Amino acid sequence: MENVRDRKNESVSCGQDDGILARSMESADWMEQVRNLNTEHVLKTGKVRTYRLDVFGCQMNERDAETIAGMLTNMGYERVSPDQPADIIVFVTCCVRENAEERIYSHIGALSHECLKNGSFIVASGCMMQQPHVTEKIKKSFRHVKVVFGTHNIHEFPRLLCQYLTSGKRVLEVWEKEGRIIEDMPIKRRCRHKAWVNIVFGCNNFCAYCIVPYVRGRERSRKKEDVLAEIRALAADGCREVTLLGQNVNSYGNDLGVKDLFARLLYDIEEIDGIDRVRFTTSHPKDLSDSLIRAMKECKKVCEHLHLPFQAGSNRVLERMNRKYTREHYLDLVDRIRDAVPDIALTTDIIVGFPGETEEDFEDTLDLVRRVRFDSAFTFIYSPRKGTLAEKWEQTAPHEVISRRFKRLVEVQTEIATQLASKYEGKxxxxxxxxxxxxxxxxxxxxxxxxxxxxxxxxxxxxxxxxxxxxxxxxxxxxxxxxxxxxx
Ligand code: SF4
Known part of the structure; x- marks a missing residue:
């Protein structure tokens, strides 16, 4: 029997009221059970079971992959490189853009032969799995995917894996809603000298094009003491640079009812011996406060780099995107940041071809790029995402026009980036x-x-x-x- 939970009942049956400790202890118990199974396997065959990870998308997914790797290591699995056969192939998926989704389906599909030949199987996790149409497709079309979980129940992976290993039946469980933050999960970090540290999960902003609030849930901030304890432990282990992560780090602490908690966190990290550099991403322009700008100026460990997505340079488009700031606000913010930290490098995200974007709107985007002079920019052609506000909005510009705008934008931005980079020569x-x-x-x-x-x-x-x-x-x-x- 396959174990696919009724999504409607997910939030009821997943025990949202359980204590945090109880749940992390539960994960520890399941990990021990899988570890015992793997010890038996080693004694019988002389071989250690292996895994490999295929991670798509943003730093949040990279960080989630470190937790999944931590749990697998704890359960007795050894990681192998991407070109080696493995007993478990874990996908951490991304649904922010359509082409990422298509690539993931094709990667998963291409592995059916390997799984059949080696007796291995796929575990699928991450943002894509939060969408019911995806889990349905996985269930029907990809029989070699044996375990599925989403972003909200990552800590349940050991239980789901144990259930599959002991029953041989596929286990597909995705929580519809976010739960509380689970601390103290095992982590296997990608390197020692640099680390990602989550500070806030989810997003409350509902930008019209963005799927993230639907698949990552509402904002939940970690307690400042928990973040600091993690960074102190990292420093003691030789870490020199931390990157604080959140969909919108600037609203860190709002859900805890504490004002300016992000700025205060930066001052506290400044006191931690061993940490030389602090970065953070992503900042929403509407929430970047004066106290944060002051902290960026005063905290010497905070690096002179800010990623500040502006998405579009036209107020009309910004309003339709539900970004809640204007181009004037953005430009003023850039001036204030540069006043405080003169050598700061600014990077950004830009979307071209949002539904309704006119030539004039696009010229506003180019104008903003020329005025700010970003060190680099992630540029994207708009792709509609199922379930978002803009999903069904009509595209007014033909594809060739959007491609041409995109090409122009890339040319302008590359020229600016080259000019800015040349200033490093000789330094x-x-x-x-x-x-x-x-x-x-x-x-x-x-x-x-x-x-x-x-x-x-x-x-x-x-x-x-x-x-x-x-x-x-x-x-x-x-x-x-x-x-x-x-x-x-
Ligand atoms: S701030 Fe907007 S773009 Fe960023 S994650 Fe939230 S909804 Fe998406």
């Missing part, structure tokens, strides 16, 4: 080394405080070290330099 910058470059194994790569990617030649493994690097060449998306001094 010496602080770089936190991430390890060998992904594109050239003879080079090391790392990031400046402003978030720029730097490649440079160096002997040995310098991962996690802070260096001074002199920039000798600059492109729109990367800098090339040579090491001049090791800071430690």
């Amino acid at each position: 010496t910058v602080e770089v936190l080394v991430d390890g060998p470059s992904k594109t050239n194994p003879d080079m090391q790569s790392g990031r400046t405080r402003t978030g720029k990617l730097v490649n440079f030649r160096a002997e040995g493994d310098l991962t996690g070290q802070m260096l001074d690097v002199k920039i000798i060449r600059a492109g729109a998306f990367w800098l090339e330099g040579r090491e001049v001094k090791r800071r430690g």
Whole structure:
């Protein structure tokens, strides 16, 4: 029998009133049961069971993947690289754009032969699974997907996995609504010197194009003490840079009834020995307060980089998008931020071709890009998402027109990014080394405080070290330099 919960009853039957401790202890019990099964398997076969992860989408998903990896490690599984066969293949899915969804279906479909041949199976999780039409499709069309859970019941993964392993029957459970925040889940982080730290989950903003509030639920902030305890533990373990995560970090604490909690959190992190750099993402322009700008100026560990999505430069489009700010507000905000932190690098997200966007609206977007001069921008062509406000809004511009606008935007932004990057040439910058470059194994790569990617030649493994690097060449998306001094 397949275990697909009636979605209507999900929030009732999932025990939303259980205590946090009770639920995390429950996860620990299920993990122990799976661990015992895996120990038996090792004794019988001499082989350790393995997993691999296929992660799509944003940093939230990357961070969720670290929790899933933590649980699997705790349960006795060993991670293998993406090109190796594994007993479990975990997908952390994204539904923010249509092409990501299509890619995920095609990746899952392509694995049916491998699963059949090796006796392995797929676990599907993440934002896509929060949508009923997706779980229905998975259930009907992808028999090699044996376990499904969503963003709200990630902590239930050990129970669902245990149920599948002991019964052999597929287990598909997705909570319709978010529960309370579960602390103390195991985490296996992608690296030691840098870490993502969740501070707020979900979003209350309902931008007309965005699926996130429907699949990640309403805003829930972690307690400041819990965030600080996690960062202190990270620092004790050698972490030097933390990135605070939330769909809208600027509203951190609003649901706890505490004003300006995000700014206060930054001041508290400033006091933690061992942490050298603090970043955060994402900031909503309507909620970026003066106290936060002051904290960015006064906290020396807060990096000179701000990702501030503006999405569209026309007030008419911004209103239709339900963004709740104007281009004038955005430009004023940029001025105030630059007054406080003059060398700050600004990056942004821009959507082209939102339903109803006219040539004049698009010119407003280009104008804003030229005025602000962003160091880089994530540019997207609008793609309607099922269940959002804008889903059924008519597209007024033909596809060729939107493509042409998109191309122009990319050209303008690339030119600006190249000009801004050229200012680094000849300068010496602080770089936190991430390890060998992904594109050239003879080079090391790392990031400046402003978030720029730097490649440079160096002997040995310098991962996690802070260096001074002199920039000798600059492109729109990367800098090339040579090491001049090791800071430690
Ligand atoms: S602020 Fe808007 S774009 Fe960002 S996650 Fe929330 S609804 Fe989506």
